[in-house]
Amino acid sequence: KQEVTQIPAALSVPEGENLVLNCSFTDSAIYNLQWFRQDPGKGLTSLLLIQSSQREQTSGRLNASLDKSSGRSTLYIAASQPGDSATYLCAVGGGGSNYKLTFGKGTLLTVNP
Amino acid sequence: EPEVTQTPSHQVTQMGQEVILRCVPISNHLYFYWYRQILGQKVEFLVSFYNNEISEKSEIFDDQFSVERPDGSNFTLKIRSTKLEDSAMYFCASSGTGGDTQYFGPGTRLTVL
Numbered sequence: 001k002q003e004v005t006q007i008p009a010a011l012s013v014p015e016g017e018n019l020v021l022n023c024s025f026t027d028s029a030i031y032n033l034q035w036f037r038q039d040p041g042k043g044l045t046s047l048l049l050i051q052s053s054q055r056e057q058t059s060g061r062l063n064a065s066l067d068k069s070s071g072r073s074t075l076y077i078a079a080s081q082p083g084d085s086a087t088y089l090c091a092v093g094g095g096g097s098n099y100k101l102t103f104g105k106g107t108l109l110t111v112n113p
Numbered sequence: 114e115p116e117v118t119q120t121p122s123h124q125v126t127q128m129g130q131e132v133i134l135r136c137v138p139i140s141n142h143l144y145f146y147w148y149r150q151i152l153g154q155k156v157e158f159l160v161s162f163y164n165n166e167i168s169e170k171s172e173i174f175d176d177q178f179s180v181e182r183p184d185g186s187n188f189t190l191k192i193r194s195t196k197l198e199d200s201a202m203y204f205c206a207s208s209g210t211g212g213d214t215q216y217f218g219p220g221t222r223l224t225v226l
Contacts, residue, residue, distance in 0.1 A: 031212050043204060043219040044156070051212065089156065098169045099144060099211040103156040 002027045006090055006104035013080055014112050021075040021107045023090030028068050032093040034101065035064050035075050037086045044089065048075070080111045115139045117218035119205050125224045126195055134190045134221045136205030145188045146206040146215060147180065149173075156204065162188065163211070195225045 003026045013019055023033075032051045036044040048057045048064040050073070056065040063076040077084060087108045091101035118137045126132050138145050147159040160170045162180055179191045188207075192199055202222050206215040 034214065036217075044217040046214050046216060049214045091156070093212065093215075098161065099208070099215075100146070100158040100161055100169055100171075101148070101156075101215060102158065105155050 002030075002092060002094070002102040004090060004092055004102050004104035006088075006107050008107060009105070010108040010110075012110040012112065015080060015082060017080050017111075018076070018078050019080055019109070021077070021088050021090075021109070023073040023075070023104055025071045025073075025092045025102075028071050030068065030092045030094065031099060033064075033066055033073050034091045034093065035062075035073075036089040036091065038089055038106065039086050047088075077109075080109075082111050082113050084111050085109055117205055117207055117216050119203075119218035119221050121221060122219065123222045123224070125226065128197060128225055129194050132192050132195055132223065134192075134203050134205075134223070136188045136190070136218055137186050138188055138205065138207030139209075139216060140186070142207035142209050142216075144208045144211055144213075144215075145180075145182070146208075147190045148204045148206065148217075149201040150204065150220075151201045159190075159203075192223075195223075197225050199223060200225045 005024050007022045034049045035047040050057045050066045061078040066073045087106040089106045090104045120135045145162040150156045160174045161168045177193045202220045204220045205218045208215045
């Protein structure tokens with residue numbers, strides 16, 4: 001059974017700092033990996049999708065990497081801003097006919113002005 | 114930009130009652146999903162739906178749950194006899210293809226009294 005772990009559980013940084021969020025998963029037979037942002041009481045906003053054949057994806061100040069063999073992914077946020085404050089969720093997608101996402105518990109990020 | 118919509122945003126019901134949660138996926142998407150998030154816990158997969166049938170369901174998705182795509186636009190989740198432990202945020206998601214980005218709706222908060 002796939003298990004996804006995110007470290008740290010919470011992170012507080014001053015504005016402008018670069019930061020890395022970590023995600024690990026137990027079963028490397030994944031189809032893809034998706035990073036989401038969740039604001040309190042809200043839905044999930046997709047940030048980046050990395051297919052299993054890819055090593056990284058970039059979108060603006062965000063860069064996500066994937067090392068499938070070691071079961072790890074990182075989300076790098078450059079020049080953090082107070083508006084980046086949210087919970088960041090990592091989710092791995094299964095293969096075959098099953099594309100369900102298995103989620104980690106998330107990292108609660110606070111960026112202080 | 115196309116988005117997934119869900120209604121209602123909040124549903125309060127008595128234990129044992131039936132509830133139907135409604136979703137309108139993105140119009141040209143083919144894969145549909147329901148997930149739930151109990152307060153303070155991980156987002157959990159419930160069911161995936163493709164080509165008018167369930168393609169995968171979790172152990173949570175027992176006989177009390179059902180899904181339907183009654184027309185070309187709606188996707189519904191029915192809980193026949195709600196329990197206290199069904200209280201959660203329910204998210205609908207859709208994707209264009211099986212391994213594509215899953216886009217989530219804003220969620221329906223279900224409260225069972």
